[in-house]
Amino acid sequence: MTRHSDPTQVQLTADGRLKHFLTTEGLSKALLTEILDLADSFISTQERAVKKVPLLRGKTVVNLFFENSTRTRSTFELAAKRLSADILNLDIASSATSKGETLMDTLWNLEAMYSDMFVVRHADSGAAHFIAEQVTPGVAIINAGDGRHAHPTQAMLDMLTIRRHKGAIEGQTVAIVGDILHSRVARSQIHALKTLGAKEIRVIGPATLIPKEMKDLGANIYFDMEQGLADVDVIIMLRLQKERMSDALLPSEGEYFKLYGLTEAKLALAKPDAIVMHPGPINRGVEIDSAVADGAQSVILNQVSYGIAVRMAVMAMAMSGQVAEQQALIAKGITA
Amino acid sequence: MTRHSDPTQVQLTADGRLKHFLTTEGLSKALLTEILDLADSFISTQERAVKKVPLLRGKTVVNLFFENSTRTRSTFELAAKRLSADILNLDIASSATSKGETLMDTLWNLEAMYSDMFVVRHADSGAAHFIAEQVTPGVAIINAGDGRHAHPTQAMLDMLTIRRHKGAIEGQTVAIVGDILHSRVARSQIHALKTLGAKEIRVIGPATLIPKEMKDLGANIYFDMEQGLADVDVIIMLRLQKERMSDALLPSEGEYFKLYGLTEAKLALAKPDAIVMHPGPINRGVEIDSAVADGAQSVILNQVSYGIAVRMAVMAMAMSGQVAEQQALIAKGITA
């Protein structure tokens, strides 16, 4: 997985429509806003008695999970079903058949089964991008998390959450707290926040868990949580990825909570109407106190709701982009 | 899981309609009969070329199994699909993601995904009741078996079986035979049989496997199977829950079969037109002889058919109760 083109270009059609959804990086403000607007409309459809819309009727979506994540898989499964698609869940991580097979052979086989979309989860950074480069035209790739690199649907549901609860992303001061180093989502969030006009982005955490390039991405780095939270509008807590920490980057869970766990006392340093976000599942008492997670400023469960809507939006847009591109190719062929 | 309200009240709307289905205990004869009547109609729809009815179209049902049971899960999956619902199977027992998460966090997340119904299987008595107390209004809980406490859809399919094969539950003498102690279903059956007017209920088994409170529930206790089966109309064999028996409550499978296994000789003691029931899967030669299980008086496979219909009935009624309650709340809000 070395030869990489520009990921932004790969995910857009010639006339700038979304055809894959790999990363928030490089996408325009107009396009990110289009995703948020469409997702908003899917929140409404899901509140109806009949939650389904026929946008992907007769299409086959494959949940292609090279790494297990029941929660993420379930949100994409529900999103696909509410778009009226047929969905095939493939848990490649535990499939014996596919073990001897190369990644490309697995993909080519699934393409040959007339699949229309792959939702890809992979432990390697850039896996979804690599697949999007290789896949047959007409098949849309949605990145459901690749290594430390990106988790763009999570980032976009966070954007939708801020927009719905703070009115806009423009002008907000946003703090991202915790294990930035191992987070799939921090990078995706920073790109989206910058494009959508956030006033200031702060990353807060121990020096061992904040990569130096955060500065280059335009974020301000704080090792002290009290200083970092001062007067922020939005607090995004990251999940402590215990399973990803190989060696002693952290002293202990107790010590971590003391320094970087979000308590009511620390929350009081932010603006009074600040919102608290977390991608879930939460480790109560490790990165967040229950009083905060369940408190009035928490929008953690709203994020889950918006997550289905955002996934429906990028799936619908990418499929539509693929269809438009295919039709343009056919039209070109006819007139040429 | 300590704070428990009255389970009957929890499962009914203010005007007495079903909104969850947790236990047969405390439900009126009229309501149990409504379930049986609706289930009867779903037997007809399943015998048509197109088995589906659109009652739960656009709804999301989550099979929330904290304890594995492929068989029970499959019956609910088929019932949901035949009601045109979308179904998400979540095998919490083997899901790594959910392991660190509390039960309530798992539930809140699923609710936030706009789920309409949880079918709950749990090893702890009262788990479904606890969940029904906590769940957001509008979401229906169906108990698919909780610890030793209840397995109400199994009990209702047994009632439907008796009604269809014996004409009525009223006036019948019913023997329940086997491991009453570890059975989820015996208690649910006794409540339903009493409410629906059975003439006499007998529980038959070794003293070590019959809890003393059976007497208080209104059942007559027999340790001798020959005496217990004399002139009964209905024999309900229980499955020997080998995996649930920790210590030496039983001498041996061979000994058990000699004393409490149902053979043709023992069956001859019942009324000539008595029916033989078993919840499945049967242990041939342990609690029931093959000649009886496959014989003319056996209605064991009919029970399986009625099981799908009963599950469709309680799912449709509970969903309808939730919708009615939500509409009543909205109407109240408008007029208030």
Added chain:
Amino acid sequence: MTRHSDPTQVQLTADGRLKHFLTTEGLSKALLTEILDLADSFISTQERAVKKVPLLRGKTVVNLFFENSTRTRSTFELAAKRLSADILNLDIASSATSKGETLMDTLWNLEAMYSDMFVVRHADSGAAHFIAEQVTPGVAIINAGDGRHAHPTQAMLDMLTIRRHKGAIEGQTVAIVGDILHSRVARSQIHALKTLGAKEIRVIGPATLIPKEMKDLGANIYFDMEQGLADVDVIIMLRLQKERMSDALLPSEGEYFKLYGLTEAKLALAKPDAIVMHPGPINRGVEIDSAVADGAQSVILNQVSYGIAVRMAVMAMAMSGQVAEQQALIAKGITA
């Protein structure tokens, strides 16, 4: 599984329509051609924007896999969904509930749930045939591979591949190469090729992996690959079933590849327009060289596409045969 009737008769209605699909053996040229023609039409429907056809709407198909095969299960799942059926995946191999239960009890229970079709995968030869003999009238059995005996949908997708890429099966010289002994599919292929008029069938492989009865089936045996490939029109490579080879029937993978692996040099011995087939998943560098697998003469991925169409065809035909037979029985009952 001893008492076996004629498998051809079991799979046909009184007036010669397909009602199960167990084996290609004994089926007429007209019937095999009907399958291929219908499959051809399903290739067209899958190339449309909406891939689904309503032929099995409201029907319940059970994927009954006594042996794991994610790939085969997925193709049947997609085929069922594109016919608009509801599908229940049952992985009997890993289901604890069903472990103590007999095969027949499992089947009877699934029948009682108003299942319309079982797609059966089993390690024992004749398992699908046995089930078809026992199953309730009205329920169709599709063989998805049984032991070394048959894998008829794979054989038929191979026939469709030859017909589409070579124009016809009549007149072709076809070489089947590799582990004939452990192959589920070689036998099915030979029966279909003979019935459909292939000019010559050759089996090529080491003496230890070619059963003597191949001669009786009408195939010519070659131990030397160079001789066997001379002037053939079609090369069908078999997968090396490593997990099925218990003792030292082979020297080594390297040695095997040298003797029987398909390379560009060996391919050059066949006719210039010969096609290369493989059932997948391919072991690159073991039975086939990447340059051949990905080369211009390879139709391996086309086979995968045709596989869904062939499965749709036999499912639709068998269901239709069952319905016709049931209606004939009812009509007979009425007039009698």
